[in-house]
Amino acid sequence: MSESLTFTPTLEVGEWYDDNFRAVEENEESSWITRIAPTFVLGAKGRKSAYALTYKASSDIFHSSRKDDNTDHYLFADAGFMFDARNNLKLNAGYQQVEDTDSKDQNVQNDKPTTSNIGGVYTYGAKTARAQVxxxxxxEELRYRNTDHxxxxxxxxxxxLSSTFYYRVAPKTRALVEARHTDFEYVSNDRLNSNNIALLGGLxxxxxxxxxGTVKFGGEKKRFDESGVDDQSGSMWEVGVSWKPRTYxxxxxxxxxxxxxxxxxxxxxxxxxxxxxWKHDWLERLSSDVSYSYSDEEYQDIDRDDKIKSLGLGLTYKMRRWLDVGVGYTYAEDDSTAIGESYERNIYMIRFTGSL
Incomplete structure (x- = not known):
């Protein structure tokens, strides 16, 4: 039986100006976009269990292209169970229904993907133990709501499916070995049916x-079911590191x-x-966010290589305990070797976020 039950509603209202909301090389379209995004979180916590149910709706109004108005829906359920000091289980399920105005089929209709998933992680081993598994x-299912197939x-x-073995090498540091097997089965495009095998090690x-942080290095191989499609392999890594030189x-x-x-x-x-x-708290109520992203995407079996850059700047002021005001700017650029796939994009935004 739960010891506590919480309900947290949040409302975000924002105004965007996007000078290329279709992310195209030619015939760019710009628009002011009003976003209204309520979020509701229902949580319950017991002595050895915790639950959370989250729903978010994000409605965009395109003032220069009303046919692109859309509402995205997100629903997530999470549960955690601590059976004893050595046995823990985390479960999750999700559903997302979105519409992408920057999809590659925008001349016909926007991409309308729907994603649903269910999964979990079972952990054996106490937090203070030398070893854990x-x-x-x-x-996950990916479907599209587009017409005409x-x-x-x-x-x-x-x-x-994944398995990770941890071994403590210092009081706060653990070495790890991880194995993954991922099977992709396409509904109609049998040519791309495949499975990926990855083996990683790190700290x-x-x-x-x-x-x-966590660092993982290793290798990955993709094997296709059809012999006419070349298998792919290469080095693989995943790194996530946080450095906090000051508390702020x-x-x-x-x-x-x-x-x-x-x-x-x-x-x-x-x-x-x-x-x-980089996030920095300048004052008790004033903080900034700066980010830079770079991605190199090499398409296999076709002549295409995309180099995507993105720069983001943001400033947030807490007007009240329950109200934040944010302003921001994002610049995105795709330098593609494929004809018609490059673009530049500038997005300016102001938003208000209130919560109880």
């Missing part, structure tokens, strides 16, 4: 010398290299990306 599983070739079911640490200033670095699913005729995409961000 995580066993994870996740199942647009994007039907991308619809797929994904099943992922994870907590608040050591003002830093915390935090730097975060996230970088990954992996083989992602194909798109626009490619059998797969080899992605290498990095994001560096």
């Amino acid at each position: 995580d066993l994870g599983a996740n199942y 647009i994007n039907a070739e991308n619809e797929r079911d994904t099943t992922e 994870t640490w907590d608040a050591t010398a003002k830093t915390s 200033s935090t730097f975060n670095l996230n970088t990954r290299r992996a083989i992602d699913e194909g798109d626009d005729g490619a059998s797969a995409i080899k992605v290498q990306s990095a994001t560096l961000s």
Whole structure:
């Protein structure tokens, strides 16, 4: 039986100006966009369990292109159970229904993907033990609501199994070895049916010398069911590090290299990306966020290589305990070797976020 029950509503109201909201190279369209996004979180917590149910709706109104008005829906359920000191279980399920105005089929209709998933992680081993094991599983379905079978070739079911072994090498540092197997089964595009196998090793640490993070390095191989499609392989890494030189200033670095699913005729995409961000509290109520992202996407089996850059600047002021005001600017650029796929984009924004 739960010891506490909480309900937290949040409302975000914002105004955006996007000078290329379709992310195209030519014939750019600009618009002021009003966003209204309420979020509701219902939580319950017991002595050995915790639950959370989250729903968010994000409604965008395009003042220069009312046919692109849309509302995205997000629903997430999470549950955690601590059976005893050595046995823990986390479960999650989610549903997302969105519409992308910057999709590649915008001349016909916007992409309208729907994603649903269910998964969990079982952990054996106490937090203070020398060794721990995580066993994870996740199942995801990707579908599209587009008419005339647009994007039907991308619809797929994904099943992922993972196992991670941790071994404590210092009071706050653990070495790890992780294995993953991911199966991709396409609804109609059998050519892309495949499975990915990845093996990684690395370290994870907590608040050591003002830093915390996880680094994983290894390799990945994608095997296609059809013999006519070339298998892919390569090095793989996932790095997430946080450095806090002061209590009011935090730097975060996230970088990954992996083989992602194909798109626009490619059998797969080899992605290498990095994001560096800095959050600083200038005053008790005033904070700033700066971020820079770079991604190199190499499309396999077709002649295309995208280099995507993004710069974000933001400033947030807490007017009241329950009300934040934020202003921001984002610049995005895609330098693509494919004809018609490059673009530049500027987004300006002001938003108000209230919560109880």
